[in-house]
Amino acid sequence: MASRSRINVEVDTETKDRALRVINSMGLDMSSAINMYLKHISDSGELPFTPEIIVEGQLQTAEADVEAGRTKSFKTIDALLKDLHNDVDD
Structure with a gap:
């Protein structure tokens, strides 16, 4: 089994709460959702969305x-x- 790392992230409370409701409605927990997100990035070399950048x-x-x-x-x-x-x- 691969070794595990802990990540501490600061996010505004409203965003976290809204995201958690969506994640929980899918039968996931926050840790699983973040792991899926990071796995997607590491496997594809891309974010799962296109960020908008204001130049x-x-x-x-x-x-x-x-x-x-x-x-x-x-x-x-x-x-x-x-x-x-x-x-x-x-």
Whole structure:
């Protein structure tokens, strides 16, 4: 049998609790799920998802948009959806 290692990871409580509910609903425990995740990475050489990376240029553009007032805010989800619908019609 392979030797075992302990990993200590810090994660926000809400994320852990939500993930644990999903993992438990599948009949797994956290340790088994993390082992499956690490096994997938070590076997495939890839993450089981594609991470989204914000590049520096995109961040600078977003910050400039905020500073220049080129952003929108909404008080309700209905107002947001109406604005999105109007953008599609334009």
